[in-house]
Amino acid sequence: MNNENKTNDAIKLSKENTPMPIQNTTAPVISQDSKNMALINWLGCLFFGFIPPLVLFLTQKDDAYVQQQSKEALNWSITFFIGYLCLWIAVMVLGFILGMVFAPLAVIPMIIFILSGFLHPIFCIMGAVKCSSGQDFKVPFNIRLIK
Numbered sequence: 001m002n003n004e005n006k007t008n009d010a011i012k013l014s015k016e017n018t019p020m021p022i023q024n025t026t027a028p029v030i031s032q033d034s035k036n037m038a039l040i041n042w043l044g045c046l047f048f049g050f051i052p053p054l055v056l057f058l059t060q061k062d063d064a065y066v067q068q069q070s071k072e073a074l075n076w077s078i079t080f081f082i083g084y085l086c087l088w089i090a091v092m093v094l095g096f097i098l099g100m101v102f103a104p105l106a107v108i109p110m111i112i113f114i115l116s117g118f119l120h121p122i123f124c125i126m127g128a129v130k131c132s133s134g135q136d137f138k139v140p141f142n143i144r145l146i147k
Contacts, residue, residue, distance in 0.1 A: 030065050030134040038069040038131035046124035050077035057146070069131055071146050072138060073124075079143040080120050087113055 037060060044052025053073035060066040091109040099106035123139050130137035 028065070034063050034065045035131060035134050037063065037066045039128050041066065041070050041073050042124050042127035042131055042137075045073040045077055046121060046128070050074055050081075053077060065134075069127070069137065072142065073127065075142050075144050075146055076123060076127075076139045078145055079139070079141075082143070084116065087116055 037056060041053055041056050044056075053070045056066055056070040057074055060070065091113045094109040095106040098109070127137040127139070
């Protein structure tokens with residue numbers, strides 16, 4: 001009988017000492033309208049460059065989710081433009097130098113230039129897919145000029 005009390009006390013202690021699961025009550029609820037605007041933002045960035053994210057950034061000041069995604073898309077457009085411009089200059093210089101040494105080597109920088117052009121559609125589509133489900137999307141190597 002004394003042994004049973006010790007067992008019951010141990011059970012009571014283990015029930016009292018177990019931590020309560022933490023409930024996430026601060027998760028923001030993103031409306032379907034916000035998801036749709038963020039989706040339009042990334043698809044517009046895919047087809048029209050920096051203009052749709054800039055328009056949404058300037059007009060949707062009251063919606064934090066759309067504001068954040070338009071900043072990300074605008075930063076990506078600027079980053080991609082700067083990177084592609086620098087890569088184009090490097091391809092022209094390296095292509096000229098390698099073309100003087102051995103002509104077939106001039107194709108290597110051009111292949112890199114063409115393959116880097118696929119980054120823009122890939123990241124815009126990834127952003128559109130994430131935003132359609134209401135998740136945050138951040139481009140991995142984005143220059144964050146607009147904060």
